[in-house]
Amino acid sequence: MPATATRSRLAVLAIVAASLAALPAAATADASAVRPTNVASRTVAEGQTATLRIKLTCQRGYGPCDFRIDAVALTATRPGDFAARTSPVRSKLKIRRAGRSMVATVAFTATDDAVCEGAEVARVRVLKHTRRKGSRRDYGLITIQDDDCATPPAPQPVPAPPATPTPTPAPEAGPAPAFPADSGTPTVRTVALADGSLAECTTPQWIGTEAAGGVFQPGCAVAVACPPEARTCNVRAESRHTLERAVGEDRVSLNSRITTFSAGGVAFFHRDGSSAGVGFTRNEDPGVIIRGGESARVECNGVRIAPSAPNRSQIGCSLTLERLS
Incomplete structure (x- = not known):
């Protein structure tokens, strides 16, 4: 092969290599930059249902995105104190294309019981997972207002004191029982x-x-x-x-x-x-x-x-x- 042709081919290869080196590197998403999901905090009375509308967003550069929504017991326990239902179902809480969003709803129902428990709390948790680019969890606090403690007990009839003998005074009530020692x-x-x-x-x-x-x-x-x-x-x-x-x-x-x-x-x-x-x-x-x-x-x-x-x-x-x- 003539020397001139060889030099021409080498020059072309050098130009191509220089062009490839000049191309910018692909951007890498930062896992710490996964945007939060806004989950509202609500207060609900016993026997009532609070419906939360949660906007799920898959930001550009972080798709596809999978979501998981569930209710987490704290001082309120499940199923004794509440029930929760998410729509759509878990298998459909997915956004395949980045830059899009959807709305999910959580129906949180507080159980109407007859036990004086005071106010209790639970959480609605949203887990957002992006494909190989990080995940985050966000929470909303649900407070259940107890309606049983405010109802006073029905008055009991007071027996008439006997004429004789003189009644013996009732013993004084002792102190409220203490919590057991930590263990x-x-x-x-x-x-x-x-x-x-x-x-x-x-x-x-x-x-x-x-x-x-x-x-x-x-x-x-x-x-x-x-x-x-x-x-x-x-x-x-x-x-x-x-x-x-x-x-x-x-x-x-x-x-x-x-x-x-x-x-x-x-x-x-x-x-x-x-x-x-x-x-x-x-x-x-x-x-x-x-x-x-x-x-x-x-x-x-x-x-x-x-x-x-x-x-x-x-x-x-x-x-x-x-x-x-």
Whole structure:
């Protein structure tokens, strides 16, 4: 082949290679930028139904998107205190094309019972999962107003005192029974997911110990590890603190910390969160990225702030690990 033809072909190849190198790299979506889903908080009386309309959106660059909507028991339990029904059904809570949205409804019905329980709370949780680009959870708080405690008992007839002998005075009522001493240990469980795992810990109902400003609840801790064969994993943390009995305006506080560790067990990052609320509060960490072989741990504790009556509380925290690559 002539030398001139060879040089021409080499020149063409050089131009093509330069053009390919100049092309911009494909944009990579940031898992922490998954937009939240707005879930309204509602109050419902016993025997009534509250209907929540939730707009589910799959943002551009993050599709397709799968959603899961369910009701989560806190001080209100299921099915004793409430029932919930989601429409459309779970298999249809999917948006195949990015940039589109749909509306789901949750019918939350509070059970009408005859038990004085005080106000109780549950949550409506929306889990949004994007294909290999992260996920997030959002919540709405549902408060069930009890209508049984306000009804006074029917008056009982008072017997006429006997003329003789002089009646013996009735003994004075003793103090209200106290809660049993704290016992037990936090419950820890790990659940395998399609692309990762969920680890969570929950304390028993504990009184706690006296501390400055209230009663301290020691809480618990749980950890997860990114598999060694994975390149990266996304880890999100959530913590919560709930009173056992809703008493007036009694408040609780919550402290949480997520810490990441190298494969050799050396901590190299941490982030703290704190919050407070009437009867219930929660923290949610936006998430951290760790590499294969590294791990993350979340710790949570809190305080019953200046309680007005004897009570107990429960603290729990969880880590959701999603394998990215």
